[in-house]
Amino acid sequence: MPPDADETVQPSPSSPASRLRYQPEIVVEHGPDPGEPPSADVVLLDRLRRGDADAFTSLVDSWSPVMLRVARSFVSTDASAQEVVQETWLAVLRGLDGFEGRSSLRTWVFRILTNLGKTRGVREARTVPWSSVDDSEGGGRTMDPSRFRGAHDQWPDHWTPLGAPRRWVPSPEEAVVMSEVRGLVAAALDELPERQRVVVSMRDVVGMAADEVCEALQISPQNQRVLLHRGRARLRQSLEDYYRGVTPS
């Protein structure tokens, strides 16, 4: 068992434990309502619209770290990411009265963030069109085909003895390698093609749900999965390269 069981990933549709606290602490001031209790969004929006600075401060403090990570996946410097997040919050303040609540507040904020991030990314020439997934990001296969047996083998497309992945020792969760692995993964993430980097950042670094990512980026569920798969596969390969380097084979 890894020491930090919270970070174990289960094969389920949900992401790793989200690092995005869904809402800052909200005190619901209404009494119990036998009908429909106001959602946390409604309460929060009401406080923001009434000019409650504590509500805004709390929201900025709880969401900005995640927003910066997402922004950083669109733009090339931390300073640009700070500006994108700042512009996003200002746009949120301007749009507060017009927000109709058809999506959650969080989804709306991340739509604004990703739109500003995309625009900024284009200006910094870091971005490519988002409209479709094509083969320019690595083609159909994510694994070197030479690691599988050939078509005439008794076991075609099964691992060759040398091609089969070997266990990573010590595992990435162990303290002796954890910080090095974290640095390596962060660097490898930065080198992914943009769309893969953005999707992997939102899903796996931040812990957003698949449907939320699709809505924020306006991509189909299928595209989301393809980008996630290619991105994760490349990062796994980076880790494997690292372990092959440190582990005598």
Added chain:
Amino acid sequence: MNAGSQEGVGVDCAQVVELITEYLEGHLDPAMTAEVEAHLAECEGCQVYLEQMRQTIGSLGRVPLGELSPQVRAELLAAFGAMRGGPS
């Protein structure tokens, strides 16, 4: 389907590698999920691959988030006061 000499294993390793995200996302239909799991039960290489994908995802969950600069934070709080005109 007759898998012949492959001991009833319906998907090969190369396919499992490309299906692993759909599997982790719970997006494979039950029949394909069963095939992938039957393959995993017998294939150590693919078990390791799956474990490594989970470890990769786990490592991503430890990549640091950002930290809002104090100046930007102060500017935002001031903008809120100016735009929303709160009493405090």
